[in-house]
Amino acid sequence: MAGLEDLYREIILDHYRTPRNRGELESPPAVESRGHNPLCGDEITLFLLVDGDGDDALVADVKISGQGCSISQSSASMMTQAVIGKSVGEARAMIRRFRSMMGIEDIEMQPGDDDIDLGDLEALQGVVKFPVRIKCAVLGWSTLADALDHA
Amino acid sequence: MAFDLDMVRKEFPILAREIDGKPIVYLDSGNTSQKPHRVIDAMTDFLENSYAPINRSSYRLAGEATEAYEGARCAVARLINAPSPDEVIFTKNATESTNLIARSWGVTNLREGDVVVLTHMEHHANIVPWQMLRNELGIEIRWVPLTADGQLDLTNLDQLLDGAKVFSFTAMSNVLGTLPPVATLCTAAHDAGALAVVDACQFVPHNATDVQAWGADLVAFSSHKMCGPSGIGMLWGRMELLDAMPPFLGGGNMIDTVTLDGYTTAPVPAKFEAGTPPIAEAVGLRAAVEFLEDLGMDDIRQHEINLTRYALDTLNDRFGDDITIYGPDDTAVRGGVLSFAFRDLHPHDVSQILDERNVCVRAGHHCAKPLMQVLGVQSTTRASFYLYNGTDDVDALADALDSATDIFGL
Numbered sequence: 001m002a003g004l005e006d007l008y009r010e011i012i013l014d015h016y017r018t019p020r021n022r023g024e025l026e027s028p029p030a031v032e033s034r035g036h037n038p039l040c041g042d043e044i045t046l047f048l049l050v051d052g053d054g055d056d057a058l059v060a061d062v063k064i065s066g067q068g069c070s071i072s073q074s075s076a077s078m079m080t081q082a083v084i085g086k087s088v089g090e091a092r093a094m095i096r097r098f099r100s101m102m103g104i105e106d107i108e109m110q111p112g113d114d115d116i117d118l119g120d121l122e123a124l125q126g127v128v129k130f131p132v133r134i135k136c137a138v139l140g141w142s143t144l145a146d147a148l149d150h151a
Numbered sequence: 152m153a154f155d156l157d158m159v160r161k162e163f164p165i166l167a168r169e170i171d172g173k174p175i176v177y178l179d180s181g182n183t184s185q186k187p188h189r190v191i192d193a194m195t196d197f198l199e200n201s202y203a204p205i206n207r208s209s210y211r212l213a214g215e216a217t218e219a220y221e222g223a224r225c226a227v228a229r230l231i232n233a234p235s236p237d238e239v240i241f242t243k244n245a246t247e248s249t250n251l252i253a254r255s256w257g258v259t260n261l262r263e264g265d266v267v268v269l270t271h272m273e274h275h276a277n278i279v280p281w282q283m284l285r286n287e288l289g290i291e292i293r294w295v296p297l298t299a300d301g302q303l304d305l306t307n308l309d310q311l312l313d314g315a316k317v318f319s320f321t322a323m324s325n326v327l328g329t330l331p332p333v334a335t336l337c338t339a340a341h342d343a344g345a346l347a348v349v350d351a352c353q354f355v356p357h358n359a360t361d362v363q364a365w366g367a368d369l370v371a372f373s374s375h376k377m378c379g380p381s382g383i384g385m386l387w388g389r390m391e392l393l394d395a396m397p398p399f400l401g402g403g404n405m406i407d408t409v410t411l412d413g414y415t416t417a418p419v420p421a422k423f424e425a426g427t428p429p430i431a432e433a434v435g436l437r438a439a440v441e442f443l444e445d446l447g448m449d450d451i452r453q454h455e456i457n458l459t460r461y462a463l464d465t466l467n468d469r470f471g472d473d474i475t476i477y478g479p480d481d482t483a484v485r486g487g488v489l490s491f492a493f494r495d496l497h498p499h500d501v502s503q504i505l506d507e508r509n510v511c512v513r514a515g516h517h518c519a520k521p522l523m524q525v526l527g528v529q530s531t532t533r534a535s536f537y538l539y540n541g542t543d544d545v546d547a548l549a550d551a552l553d554s555a556t557d558i559f560g561l
Contacts, residue, residue: 004503004507004558006558007503008558015370020336024494039515040498040499040514040515040516040529040530041515041516041523041529041530042499042529042530043529062274065527067497068497069497069498069499069500070272070497070499070500073497091305130503131505133499137500151269
């Protein structure tokens with residue numbers, strides 16, 4: 001049986017209590033993207049600042065505003081730390097890797113995706129044992145994917 | 152017969168189930184209720200011994216099935232004191248009932264600029280069908296606001312109803328538990344020349360209902376919240392209105408005759424029951440109605456008043472400022488629904504922690520997003536009671552909330 005300790009790992013609670021990269025960016029130049037979970041009404045707004053063009057462009061900054069549960073908030077918070085400073089191509093690969101870790105099946109994984117180290121984000125692996133919460137964990141990532149598509 | 156909680160609980164097989172070796176504390180009846188043996192047995196017996204089509208075949212078995220289906224209509228009419236069983240229409244659920252009202256009565260009678268009055272505490276099922284008409288026909292929607300304690304603020308009701316064609320409101324809020332003065336609101340609607348439509352989905356399962364005493368025109372409610380099966384809902388309406396309304400869905404059963412040139416409709420209620428209806432579900436519903444009648448709606452309501460009082464007091468005493476319970480404190484105007492904010496924990500996390508102890512509550516917007524906006528929250532945690540709940544369930548809820556403190560280190 002999956003216990004709550006599988007879900008509420010210390011690193012997750014830490015990011016929930018002290019979310020990183022909270023706030024807004026001026027848009028434009030930043031891309032603003034909204035994500036929401038129709039099931040529970042959680043809404044987040046993500047601001048993405050990209051420097052350059054194409055997959056080699058740099059993810060210069062990401063900010064998150066909005067409300068959500070501990071899982072959606074901590075996942076988004078850790079995500080911002082993971083992708084800032086990476087290339088757009090690397091950020092997209094991380095999104096695929098994270099979604100795959102969440103057991104989402106319709107992803108076209110690319111060579112090397114499985115080797116990506118998600119760092120602290122691996123703590124969210126326990127969410128898979130609580131299927132209703134998977135949507136919470138991927139909310140920020142879907143919003144980032146949307147922002148990248150519009151950057 | 153006095154209300155005997157132990158006896159009532161024995162009627163519900165699911166309450167004997169354990170998850171991880173612990174009993175289930177079911178506090179989500181505002182969502183859907185559990186089913187007693189009687190309902191399960193009635194459906195099983197019907198499916199095993201009497202199942203057949205209704206209203207269309209002449210063999211004895213079909214006659215038996217038709218009689219069983221119509222028996223359910225009579226039981227529902229009795230439960231809500233409808234003047235005639237023919238005024239009870241079976242739908243798929245209460246949502247289909249409100250859509251039937253909007254599509255049939257609304258599309259026929261409303262024109263651009265016409266006013267429909269709703270309240271801030273409606274379920275999406277009593278909002279979206281009207282918003283669809285706003286998009287299509289250009290009707291205007293006005294809203295009755297709420298007081299600080301979650302009751303309807305009727306101060307400007309006459310102005311809001313001025314020139315209105317419809318006043319459609321809930322008889323019991325699925326979020327706040329608020330029980331508005333339905334008869335008064337129906338009178339106000341009629342005084343303004345408006346149709347009085349009541350969403351009684353949360354009300355009928357928990358209170359003695361008298362649609363004639365209300366003076367309502369159309370009333371929507373559902374089976375699955377009152378111990379009956381899902382898949383069948385009800386619409387009651389005054390015959391004169393139903394007679395004048397065009398059909399909602401077209402197909403078999405709802406016609407008088409069909410030619411290459413057109414169709415004529417069957418009389419009410421068949422006019423509104425296109426296609427094969429939920430037959431076994433109707434049989435289960437009848438058993439549910441009889442179950443509720445045997446217990447007595449007034450006794451059920453009294454039990455829930457006692458339980459709601461106990462819950463309000465227990466949660467407020469134990470958690471003080473750490474808990475905010477929305478809605479009125481007076482149980483005379485409140486049903487057994489408790490939506491609350493707990494510390495600064497997100498409702499998803501609260502419900503997750505409660506689930507660890509098999510305490511089943513709903514976390515989210517409860518299909519009432521406009522009300523969430525009025526309350527200034529994105530979501531709430533909601534515990535909702537029914538006849539099988541007792542003070543031990545409230546204690547289990549409070550104990551489980553306590554454990555949230557440990558996990559989140561608050």
